[in-house]
Amino acid sequence: MRVQLIDSAYPVGSHSRGVSAQWVAWKCRTLGIETSYTAEGCEAVLVSSVSPVDAPKLSRMSRELPLVVGGAGALSPSAYIRHGATGVVLGDGTAFLEKVKSEGLSSAMNLPNVMTASNKAPTVDGAFDFACPAFTSEEGTRRIVIGRGCKHKCAFCHTSWATPFAEHDRPEAVAVAARAIVSAGDKIGYVTNDMAMHPWAKTLPPSVDASFSIDYLRKSGMPSQRQIRIGVEGLSERLRRFVNKPISRSDLVKCTSWLNAGGKSVRWFLIAGLPTETDEDWAELREAVQEWKKLTPKGVLALSFTAWCPDPSTPLAVMPMTDDYWPRVESFREWFFGGQGWSNRVKLMLPQQPESRLKKALLSMDATERQLREGGAQGGNSGVVYPFATACAAVRRRLLCEK
Ligand code: SF4
Known part of the structure; x- marks a missing residue:
């Protein structure tokens, strides 16, 4: 069997493939399924997509062949079906590809973790094949x-x-x-959402960059990486508690300063526009930056913002989406570039504007x-059977009471 394999992060026709698409190519190879960059002689088109913002691109792909989408974006499958996908594979594609090989594409499309026009309530498969080789990003x-x-x-x-959750078993x-x-x-780099979840990972050669939690750094000491990313998420202590990532301002500032003193550059990942955000949350972030400057004579701090976007499996998905984060972003920018916030040791990456955030959320x-x-x-996506739906509903009830 021969299939066309497309990574939708790249222009159609490109020969570039990200890590997920390389995994699909590897899995196909081990099963004896041939992958091609063009549709010629193929029985299906497999599209690896990291975000549902790629869904409209499906209209530029072959309509003569079945079009099957997988990858991280497929966890929000409905928009792909509306834009012409024959099937969307949720979670890991191992079972799907093995079924394609053993019984053919039509049988694979009937697997419970595949959304199709007739199955709007797919499950999410979690059987990733970790035996794959390292991929080049x-x-x-x-x-x-x-x-x-x-x-x-x-x-x-x-x-x-x-x-x-799953981890390498060897x-x-x-x-x-x-x-x-x-x-x-x-x-070298490791693909995982948090190195601290794998206690054995401490014995591995250090990666070029890595994300760490404050707790992990407190227990493990100075990391060997030069660039340290911290998922701070909420702008203030209140917002961090609200999203279940409680980090005190004092811990955040002191930990960052300690890392800088150890010669590391640090990047905080922050979310603008979280539900319930107010001016006070931004004011607290300004204070945190000022405290860091006072405490840290040398070293760089980067602030990377993304705009909150509802995702269907999450507790926050049902919260109303407003655009009032944008004037707050602008006033933070003015404070930074034109006022007392300025420092050439602080780097800013601003979030998406409301228009592109809305496009993604839709x-x-x-x-x-x-x-x-x-x-x-x-x-x-309301019919999708996400793996933690019961716990998610409980958190939603609590957040709606706190709001
Ligand atoms: S944002 Fe939170 S839940 Fe998501 S990967 Fe990071 S630590 Fe895990």
Whole structure:
């Protein structure tokens, strides 16, 4: 059997493939399914997609062949079906590809984790095949997949609410592969949502960059990586508690300063526009930056913002979406560039503007703008059987009471 394999992050016709598409190519190879960059002689088109914002691109792909979508974006499957996908594979594609090989595409389309026009209530499969080799990412780093999903459950995080947690079951094989990569002089990285979830990962050669939690750093001491990412998420202590990622301002500032003193550059990942956000939350972030400047004579702090976007599996998905984060972003920018906030040791990456955030939310939820603005709607993915649906409903009830 021969299939066309497309990574929708790249222009149609491109020969580039990200880590997920490389995994599909590897799995097909091991099963004896041939993959091609063009549709010629193929029985189906497999599309690897990291975000449902790619759904409209399906209209530019072959309509003569069955079009099957997988990848992280497929965890919000409904928009792909509306844009012409024959099937969307939720979760890991191992079972799907094995079924394609053993019984053909039509049988595989009937698997419970495939959304089709006639199955709007798919499950999410969690049987990832960790036996794959390291894949090379765009920037040339050799990346070994060691974990899927996340044991923490931040209230906005689709990865953790839509994907069952799984980790590599042969740490010794990971260590051997990692040492071989380092010996060959290549840069190494690990694909996981949190290194701290794998206690055995401490024995691996250090990656070029990594995300750490404050708790993990407190227990493990100074990391060997030069670039440290911290998923701070909420702008203030209140917002961090609200999304289930409680980090005190004092811990955040002191930990960052300690990392800088150890020669590390630090990046905080922050979410603008979380439900319930107010001016006070931004004021607290300004104070945190000022405290860091006072405490830290040398070193760089980058602030990377993304705009909150509802994702269907998460507790926050039912909260109303408003655009009032944008004037707050602008006033933060003015404070930083034109006022006392300025420092050439602080780097800013601002979030998406409301228009592009809305575009993404419409596709992720597959709901109307009015539904998103009013909140409460589950959209076209309401039938999907996400693995933590019961716990999610409980957190939603609590958040709606706290609001
Ligand atoms: S935001 Fe990070 S720590 Fe929180 S659930 Fe998602 S992957 Fe885990």
